[in-house]
Amino acid sequence: MVIKLGGSAITHKDVPMSPNMPLIEQIAQEFSSSWNGRRVLLVHGGGSFGHHAAMKYIDGSGKILDPRGMAEIRHAMHRLTSLLAEAFLGRGVPFFAVDPSACFLCEEEEGGGFKIKPFLRPVELVLEAGLLPSLGGDIVISTMGRGRILSGDTIARMLALASSARLLAFGTDVDGYLEGGVPLRKVGRNSLQGIVAGAKGRSNDVTGGMAGKLMEISEYFSSGGGRVLIFNASRPGNVARLLLGEEVEGTYIE
Numbered sequence: 001m002v003i004k005l006g007g008s009a010i011t012h013k014d015v016p017m018s019p020n021m022p023l024i025e026q027i028a029q030e031f032s033s034s035w036n037g038r039r040v041l042l043v044h045g046g047g048s049f050g051h052h053a054a055m056k057y058i059d060g061s062g063k064i065l066d067p068r069g070m071a072e073i074r075h076a077m078h079r080l081t082s083l084l085a086e087a088f089l090g091r092g093v094p095f096f097a098v099d100p101s102a103c104f105l106c107e108e109e110e111g112g113g114f115k116i117k118p119f120l121r122p123v124e125l126v127l128e129a130g131l132l133p134s135l136g137g138d139i140v141i142s143t144m145g146r147g148r149i150l151s152g153d154t155i156a157r158m159l160a161l162a163s164s165a166r167l168l169a170f171g172t173d174v175d176g177y178l179e180g181g182v183p184l185r186k187v188g189r190n191s192l193q194g195i196v197a198g199a200k201g202r203s204n205d206v207t208g209g210m211a212g213k214l215m216e217i218s219e220y221f222s223s224g225g226g227r228v229l230i231f232n233a234s235r236p237g238n239v240a241r242l243l244l245g246e247e248v249e250g251t252y253i254e
């Protein structure tokens with residue numbers, strides 16, 4: 001299973017560099033009681049750390065050219081990762097941070113596009129050693145020496161595909177994909193295109209907010225991915241239930 005902890009939940013997204021410590025600690029506690037060494041890949045978003053740093057430096061086409069900016073984004077993400085690591089380790093969970101910039105290659109293509117190529121053997125080894133691998137959204141340096149943001153959502157999708165995950169679960173600060181303020185319970189993969197158009201980005205999210213997430217999910221299905229869930233990671237008990245293989249309130253897409 002792949003669980004992504006959204007920056008909307010684990011940070012206060014509107015306040016630069018502001019972690020939601022009570023929630024980080026609560027989630028660490030739920031891992032401590034319910035994880036039990038299961039094969040779980042953890043991913044976390046950038047929230048008010050990564051997105052705040054990235055917004056200062058990113059250009060209109062999504063590139064970061066200033067070396068200082070690249071380094072600052074990296075450091076901002078490391079700070080958030082450290083806070084998670086301390087909370088998990090403090091409760092006996094062997095949280096093992098893996099740097100995405102060392103296992104995802106960004107190849108720039110002619111015409112301005114780029115391709116992300118995963119090299120995930122290190123992640124596999126971390127998992128096989130009985131650890132909880134954790135990857136945060138990150139900046140990766142492309143083959144042309146430019147910084148590109150690799151979102152937690154993209155990492156989660158790629159990890160889920162590579163590991164044929166039973167479930168790809170996106171934790172956010174909302175109860176699922178909302179329509180008229182109410183979460184949809186189930187969405188068929190064929191109706192996904194319709195709702196992608198209706199979702200909005202978020203001004204302080206350089207990776208497209210809910211709209212970007214739905215695009216990742218759509219890409220996941222096109223490449224053969226399985227079941228997806230969008231759930232509220234800030235509701236007590238949700239992460240524990242997921243870890244125990246139970247159903248969680250939220251939007252299941254399959």
Ligand SMILES: Nc1ncnc2c1ncn2[C@@H]1O[C@H](COP(=O)(O)OP(=O)(O)O)[C@@H](O)[C@H]1O
Binds near residue numbers: 009045171177
């Ligand atoms: N239709 C929708 N359903 C749910 N959330 C939506 C919708 N449209 C926009 N959003 C916004 O998307 C946010 C979740 O996306 P995002 O901020 O990228 O989360 P994360 O930081 O977890 O990746 C929600 O907090 C909400 O403000």
Ligand SMILES: [Mg+2]
Binds near residue numbers: 006045207208209210
């Ligand atoms: Mg986001």
